[in-house]
Amino acid sequence: MNFLVTGGAGFIGSHVCERLLRDGHSVWAFDDLNDFYDPQFKRANIRDIQALAKPFEFFHGDLCDADAVNEFFSSVKFDQVIHLAARAGVRPSLEQPALYQRVNVEGTVNVLEAARKTGVKKITIASSSSVYGVNAKTPFTESDPIFSAVSPYAASKLAGEALGHTYHHVYKMDVAALRFFTVYGPRQRPDLAIHKFTKLIDAGKPIPVFGDGSTARDHTYVTDILEGVIACTKKEFGFEIFNLGESQTVKLSELISLIENALGKKAIIDRQPLQPGDVPITFADISKARAQLGYQPQVKVEKGIPLFVDWFRKNRQ
Numbered sequence: 001m002n003f004l005v006t007g008g009a010g011f012i013g014s015h016v017c018e019r020l021l022r023d024g025h026s027v028w029a030f031d032d033l034n035d036f037y038d039p040q041f042k043r044a045n046i047r048d049i050q051a052l053a054k055p056f057e058f059f060h061g062d063l064c065d066a067d068a069v070n071e072f073f074s075s076v077k078f079d080q081v082i083h084l085a086a087r088a089g090v091r092p093s094l095e096q097p098a099l100y101q102r103v104n105v106e107g108t109v110n111v112l113e114a115a116r117k118t119g120v121k122k123i124t125i126a127s128s129s130s131v132y133g134v135n136a137k138t139p140f141t142e143s144d145p146i147f148s149a150v151s152p153y154a155a156s157k158l159a160g161e162a163l164g165h166t167y168h169h170v171y172k173m174d175v176a177a178l179r180f181f182t183v184y185g186p187r188q189r190p191d192l193a194i195h196k197f198t199k200l201i202d203a204g205k206p207i208p209v210f211g212d213g214s215t216a217r218d219h220t221y222v223t224d225i226l227e228g229v230i231a232c233t234k235k236e237f238g239f240e241i242f243n244l245g246e247s248q249t250v251k252l253s254e255l256i257s258l259i260e261n262a263l264g265k266k267a268i269i270d271r272q273p274l275q276p277g278d279v280p281i282t283f284a285d286i287s288k289a290r291a292q293l294g295y296q297p298q299v300k301v302e303k304g305i306p307l308f309v310d311w312f313r314k315n316r317q
Contacts, residue, residue, distance in 0.1 A: 003233075004078045006030045006063060006111060007085030011187045012126070012180070014045035015226050016082055021054035023230070028076060030069075031085065032062045036092070037190050045187055063107030066114075073114035080233055083111050084126045086156075089191065090277040093153035104156035105163070112167045122174040124232045125164050129181040129218065129245065129282045130154035138249075139285040142179070142241045151277035161241060168239035176232040181245030181284045184304065185222030186311040193252075194219070194305070197259050197267070198312050206270035213253030215274075216281045218245040221299035221307070231293035245284025246297050258301065262309035 003020050007013040008029025020027045029046070033039045046058050061068045063085055087093070087103040108125070115123055132140045133148035149155045164175040188195045200207045228244040250258075256267050289295035299307070 001025045001079040002028070002077060004028050004030060004076070004081045006081070006083045007126075009033060009042035009046050009058070010084065011189050012183060012222060012225060013084045014049060014187060015222055016084065016229055017049050017056065018052065019226055019230060021049070021052055021056055026055040028057050028059060028078070030059045030061055030063070030072065033060060036087065036089075041187070041190065063110055064102055066110045069110045069114045070117065073118045073120075078115075078118070078120050079122070081111065081115055081120055081123045082229065082233070083108065083123060086126065088153070088189070090130060090151040090153050091275055093151050093156070094277050097152035100152045100156045104153075105159045108160045108163055112163060112173075116167065116171050116173065121172075122233070122236070123164070123167075124229060125160055125175060125177045127161050127177045127179045127241070128154065128157045129179050129243070129284065130279070131158050131161070131179060132279075132282070134279055138281060139247065139283040140243065141285040142243060142288055150279060153277075165239050174236045175239045176237050177241045178228060178232065179241065179243045179284075180225060181218040181220045181243065181282055183220050183222055183225050185308055186315075188222075188308065194255070194259065194308060195312070197256060198263065198309055201259060201263055201265050201267045202312070204265070204268070206268040207256070208270045208272050209252065209256070210272050210278065211252070211274040213256070214251055214280075215278065216249040216251045216283070217255075218247065218249055218282045218284050219255070219301045219304070220244065220246045220284075220297065221301075221304040224297035224299055228289060228293055228295045231295060235293070237292075240292070242289045242293060242295075243284040243286050244289060244295065245282075245286055246300065247284050247286045248300060249281060249283045250301050255301070255305075258305040259309065262306045
């Protein structure tokens with residue numbers, strides 16, 4: 001098959017591209033290589049993919065440029081689209097809410113429209129656990145009410161899901177929206193907690209800890225996320241939403257201890273107040289993904305953190 005992966009130069013996207021290529025597909029990656037974090041990381045990801053010497057092409061473009069997106073879709077007959085491109089991060093979205101709306105909502109519309117015009121019937125869209133907001137009920141299930149978003153990022157991801165449902169309802173496109181829960185692993189973005197903490201602790205520098213360390217996250221290793229994404233490409237759903245998480249919560253204080261143990265170094269804590277937009281817990285109910293996708297995460301955080309630290313040591317920047 002011919003697959004388009006938007007955001008294909010990024011953390012999750014580059015892993016998806018590699019997996020599709022290894023499975024025998026042809027892959028096109030679309031990415032704007034923006035400076036949200038140092039573009040050298042994404043360029044290195046592209047080089048890693050190109051080194052596989054498989055049928056892969058990279059297109060440098062902006063999803064907000066509808067003409068460029070339409071022209072690109074018209075140049076290749078895509079069988080499926082995996083739409084991962086987005087402006088990410090809760091805290092940065094508070095500083096640039098209009099940018100997040102433009103990229104994550106308008107960009108998604110442009111992808112869906114271009115797919116519709118060129119006859120692509122199946123799209124997998126990346127959503128986020130942030131759509132659950134401050135949810136008193138745990139674990140989070142796909143049927144929970146989702147009217148309590150607490151950041152522009154979360155709101156933009158909710159809009160993306162709604163657009164996916166609209167294009168299914170009106171145009172009969174097959175759409176799966178995947179709510180990722182705190183993904184980590186090799187190539188993780190340098191701004192995310194595990195990568196940032198590992199780098200700072202390794203260098204003997206203080207790590208910023210927001211709150212008392214009791215906030216908890218469902219940290220999900222990237223290879224487990226990958227299995228869920230690939231499973232979605234092999235079935236038709238009409239329209240469905242799936243949680244992809246580890247279904248295990250880890251407090252921030254415990255996470256720091258795991259990183260300390262893997263590095264063999266103690267963290268210097270820079271205690272700071274809780275940040276607007278942060279939620280106290282994320283916790284995935286993955287029973288639906290298990291039942292319909294055969295999703296069965298394998299890498300608990302106690303195993304995943306040492307794996308990440310090993311990758312970090314081999315790829316220090």
